[in-house]
Amino acid sequence: MERGQEAKIDLKALRHNLRAVKSLAGGAVIAVVKADAYGHGAVPVSKTLEKEGVFALAVAYASEARVLRQAGIKSTVLVLFDEEPEPCFDLDLVPVIHSLRSARRLSREARKRGRQIDVHVKADTGMGRMGLCADVCARDILQIASLPGLRLQGLMSHISEAHPGGLDFARLQLERFGSLRRELAAKGMKPFAHISSSASALLLPEAAMDALRVGLLLYGACPFEARGPDGHLPDKGFNLKPVMEVRTRIMLVKRFGKGQPVGYDRTFVTPRRSNIAVIPVGYADGYSRAFSNRASALVRGQRAAVAGRVCMDVTMLDVTGIRGVSEGDEVVLLGGGLSSRELAGWAGTNPYEVMTSLGGGARRRFE
Numbered sequence: 001m002e003r004g005q006e007a008k009i010d011l012k013a014l015r016h017n018l019r020a021v022k023s024l025a026g027g028a029v030i031a032v033v034k035a036d037a038y039g040h041g042a043v044p045v046s047k048t049l050e051k052e053g054v055f056a057l058a059v060a061y062a063s064e065a066r067v068l069r070q071a072g073i074k075s076t077v078l079v080l081f082d083e084e085p086e087p088c089f090d091l092d093l094v095p096v097i098h099s100l101r102s103a104r105r106l107s108r109e110a111r112k113r114g115r116q117i118d119v120h121v122k123a124d125t126g127m128g129r130m131g132l133c134a135d136v137c138a139r140d141i142l143q144i145a146s147l148p149g150l151r152l153q154g155l156m157s158h159i160s161e162a163h164p165g166g167l168d169f170a171r172l173q174l175e176r177f178g179s180l181r182r183e184l185a186a187k188g189m190k191p192f193a194h195i196s197s198s199a200s201a202l203l204l205p206e207a208a209m210d211a212l213r214v215g216l217l218l219y220g221a222c223p224f225e226a227r228g229p230d231g232h233l234p235d236k237g238f239n240l241k242p243v244m245e246v247r248t249r250i251m252l253v254k255r256f257g258k259g260q261p262v263g264y265d266r267t268f269v270t271p272r273r274s275n276i277a278v279i280p281v282g283y284a285d286g287y288s289r290a291f292s293n294r295a296s297a298l299v300r301g302q303r304a305a306v307a308g309r310v311c312m313d314v315t316m317l318d319v320t321g322i323r324g325v326s327e328g329d330e331v332v333l334l335g336g337g338l339s340s341r342e343l344a345g346w347a348g349t350n351p352y353e354v355m356t357s358l359g360g361g362a363r364r365r366f367e
């Protein structure tokens with residue numbers, strides 16, 4: 001049996017989610033397709049989004065943009081983290097600037113090539129990651145805007161925390177961003193502004209500004225713990241469809257008596273006569289070791305719990321009580337009622353990591 005899992009990527013669901021996001025965004029959508037579109041496959045995802053119409057695509061590194069360009073994608077591509085000047089010109093990218101020093105470097109390259117380049121500047125309003133510190137950067141931004149070869153097109157920031165019970169810090173970040181924008185406006189500069197990603201797109205409509213810069217919502221997951229057992233988003237009319245479904249097959253079924261330890265360290269011992277199925281997916285395939293004795297998968301439509309520790313190349317499932325299970329049967333690891341949010345809860349992580357690891361390690365089929 002072939003190792004690993006297959007991810008079915010539902011491009012129709014992706015289009016549906018993009019339309020839903022557009023209905024939130026008074027303005028434009030910048031679709032984030034970094035990390036191979038969160039494990040969904042950056043090229044088919046980007047082609048679909050391009051066809052539907054987005055203001056821009058966003059990647060983390062220029063190497064990701066290169067893959068998109070080689071696949072014939074013509075959209076504006078914003079590079080969120082990487083500031084190497086050469087690929088920005090070679091591949092016609094829009095870099096995000098994080099320091100005066102990198103802006104100067106880009107300007108030198110622009111002059112050398114006799115070119116102009118659009119840039120977005122990032123202000124750090126509290127994320128503590130990339131960008132110029134917002135309280136002191138107005139002067140730097142004016143200087144960046146005056147550098148030859150650079151056209152300051154956009155101004156962005158990133159919200160570090162937004163969930164239904166915690167929006168105070170996000171509001172403080174918005175205030176800082178707002179005062180920076182006012183300071184620039186007073187000097188006659190009104191760059192295209194965007195700060196909202198998925199969580200704030202849902203929770204802080206006032207943060208939408210000129211564009212929403214979202215990833216997770218497009219892939220059909222909620223960025224925070226949804227309210228209620230039925231997983232409602234704050235606005236019940238905002239209906240997302242999961243884009244990724246991950247499946248594998250049963251490689252072997254074992255029948256054990258009561259008291260049989262299963263897997264490394266004997267963390268699971270059969271409590272009765274048990275049927276244990278082995279699947280060809282382990283943590284090397286992105287099925288987290290943290291799922292050990294916690295996660296469930298679907299076998300013949302029923303939940304089967306992970307029995308014992310997830311191994312590197314295989315995992316055991318307790319299929320006792322599920323009738324007629326046999327080798328070759330399909331196993332759903334994600335989808336069909338198992339949400340990335342639920343898997344994230346089992347592994348103590350977030351849906352982003354579930355998608356990038358399970359999708360990243362999968363063979364993909366696009367529908």
Ligand SMILES: *Cc1c(COP(=O)(O)O)cnc(C)c1O
Nearest residue numbers: 032080158197198213214215216
């Ligand atoms: C990843 C990322 C996003 C998208 O975040 P989502 O929560 O997936 O919407 C937006 N902006 C920046 C800077 C990012 O790194």
